Amino acid sequence: MSEELARRIARVAVASLLGASSLVAVGRAQTDLQGTSLDPQNFVQIERGRYLAVAGDCASCHTVPGSGEPFAGGRPIETPFGIVVAANITPDRETGIGAWSDELFLSALREGVGHGGTLLYPAMPYPYYTKVTERDALAIRAYLNTVKPVHKAVVSNKLPFPFDVREEMKVWNSLYFKRGEFKTDLAKSAEWNRGAYLVEGLGHCGACHTPKTTLGGDDLKHAFQGYTLQGWFAPNITNDNERGLGGWSVADIVSYLKAGHNATTAATGIMAEEISLSSSQMTDADLKSIATYLKDLPGQASSSPAVSASDPTMVAGGAIYVDECSACHGMDGKGVPFLFPSLEGSPNVRSTDPTSLIRVLMEGARSVATSGEPTGPGMPWFAWKLSDAEIAAVLTYVRNSWGAAAPAVTEDQVKSERAAVLGSASP
């Protein structure tokens, strides 16, 4: 190595250290023309921010898939109240967040108050991000400062009246938004706390998995017990034995989040995207922390009587199962580990809300392919082949076989799901 090169590397290293320490010591006191105190030389902070942006799955909403413009926004986010379009968060000064101060960034991320006091809609998950520490939030900002600025104006609010009136969010915030960073529970392990921080905060798992009130706020009494959105049921991820993750080990959860597959289940739908963009790229230690925390979430005992095996629907469903399903999922419902999901003992199969089940059977599903499990096997669609009554029967059968018990799926449920997803009637 030449002396000059060595000196340069030393300077960079010192500068990085100074950058980090000045951030801690001086905080937001010094700002440059970019409105930020962040040091563009601070590799450690930027890399940390990149990782946290992955953990927060920022790119999922803020990038139009396949656009080649990371974080430039423009992706419509479907909410129960209408469409909210994700903002441009590249460092473009006019259309992105390049001109934002750190204070503004923190306030938007953690309090839902954007440029000029604009109130954000909670499609931007600030009710969860409020738990993110200032240090982590600024690291994310530091990373976002380094991505390619894209000049692209985005109109975020495409909601219908009356939801398009942003001032209403003041009321909503007073009902549902609890400001404040994550507080460590000293009674619990560091691993548990890290998991809680990720699940409750940056990971914003509750955004999908916690049921919502009519106004779209979290129903905290039933936190993480499953919620239906965008035509999918985000399942119960508490440690509930019947409907949740009670039957999964920590290793099962880690494998699922890392590879998209474990011995009994494969991820598809919205979760496939989450795994692909976010959790598959997280460290095993963080995934283990998440699993540790989830395994500590108490379930809520719920059970329903099994539909009798002699019920005509069960008999019909069993016959359809043998013809259409058993080749992959097996006569015993056990499937093939890491390839074809097990239906036996599956909390998804016996979930309270069969929306995802109906949808997967009708539309088919592609499981997520990851570097850990590249196969990405798919299930074919059956909507063209099975009538509403047949779909209801076979789903009722798998929900009440091999020791499971769950409410029957009705023909009407299938019919309305068919209309919603495919816009067509039973063949």
Added chain:
Amino acid sequence: MARKLPRKDVAIIGLGWTGSILAQELTDEGLDVVAIERGPWRDTATDFPTTYAQDELRYRFRRELFLRPAQTTFTFRNKMDQQALPIRSWGAFMPMNGVGGGGVHWNAETWRFLPSDFVLKTHLTQRYGANFLPEDMTIQDWGVTYDDLEKHYDQFEYLCGTSGQAGNLNGKIIEGGNPFEGPRSRPYPNPPQAQPFSYTLFAKAARELGYKPFPQPSGNMSQAYLNPLGVRLGPCTYCGFCEWFGCGNYSKSSPQTTILPVLLRKSNFAYRTDCEVTRINVDPSGKRATGVTYVDTSGDELEQPADLVILAAFSIFNVQLLLLSGIGKPYDPVANQGVIGRNFAHQTISQAIGFFDKDKFNFNPFIASGSIGMCIDEFNGDNFDHGPLGFVGGGYMGQVQTNGRPIQTTPVPPGTPRWGAGWKSAVRDNYLSTVTPGTGVHGSFYSYRDVYLDLDPLYRDHLGRPLVRITIDFHENEIKQNAYLTDKFAEIIKAMGATQVVKQYRKAPYNVTQYQTTHLCGGAIMGTDPTTSAINRYLQSWDVPNLFVMGASAFPQNAGYNPTGTVAALAYWSADAIRNQYLKNPGPLVHV
């Protein structure tokens, strides 16, 4: 005027088995690779899902997965003095199209050739004398040996999860396997497939006649399998819809189920489908390929410059592209000169159908897979003394019935009415109690001076390019071979307890309307002498060293086995030479 695209390190023509293997190996080497495929994208869950994959009318009779003759076809004749005519409906073989190539709709019979097959000319001459071979037979040694290829056979079998029983493990003969096979360095990655009644009955009869039956090596999984690339296959369900069909259960090894999931994740791999390569471009010296030109479905012509070109289409299309690109000297059978089109070959297939007492035998023929079966190898290659027999070559034989599909499987004894109530009643009586081995006798097809490929002087395809003209007929050697093997086979079927055995010999003239197999071989053969071979022992063009030609077009003659195992082993062998020799010092790998 073709639009010129940005340069790539490697352009691969065709994304079937060999294109996928080369793409995987060369992207691993860090090269930027593009594969250009004439046919459509194909994937398991979307293109042959279990919900309709088992549609015999659609796939077997309407041939949905194959190339449409309207896109391109061949002309055919038996003899050089005949006028060749275009094939307008596929018969004797089924040209593939689309991603995965023949690997999508093959039976997955995954054989190795015999060690003597690779040194055939030398071996037969030494054993029987030069005068024993017919005068116009043009067989050659391959320039590569079984020992060269062993680790690459192994590589492919472990990629695929081949299910089988080793018969020769590092020189030690293993009971229950094929005692004639070359030594293998380790067992098959999976145990053999389960064998239903007709197959075990064949094995019992063969054993009682003194033969050593063994399970056919199968690319259909006997159990779930995780391959070395991290891709998973599921256990075979024995549904009997393999050949002509895609497998919806992820149970049949194919590029889709073994390589493509990994390849598609690589940033240095790209593919273009529905794009037909029309020529390999060479520079003015004629000694260096500069890339390929292709046409998309809009009719736009595009030029893809590349430093290395891999020709990985189906054998006969490899030959066509070489001829259309002016690479290598076209074969002239009259002058017996030139190499491109030389030593074309197919296969010599026959069977013997066994009709059994329906009250005593129920074979449930629908429980099957494409490569299920029990075989013997006593009459393959030079495993038996040809001296008194007056012919050379042979094949494996076995009860290898791939299915009992309802439209195709209507066996009736001779004398049955061809239609009506009598026929229906005979089908009903015989469906469960008949053994129809299909390709039961799987004989070799050796090469001859007047069996070859060239460009048709008259007929052209939709792009205005001359069609390939096939000139092929059976010679007396193959007819004798087939008669001998078919008789031996029929003895075993008889010994199974058949009340009636119907022998269906393969006879001349070669009939292009009767299906045999899709094992077209030769035409751009490998060898040690540039005057009698198109490519060297590493599949590198003698004329254009930055062009490598994959596939069965390299076979100097066809052996008595299914070719895919050897095609893939050669592809890995060639990829190994590119990675470890060619890239370090681009140029000819063999100097003569």
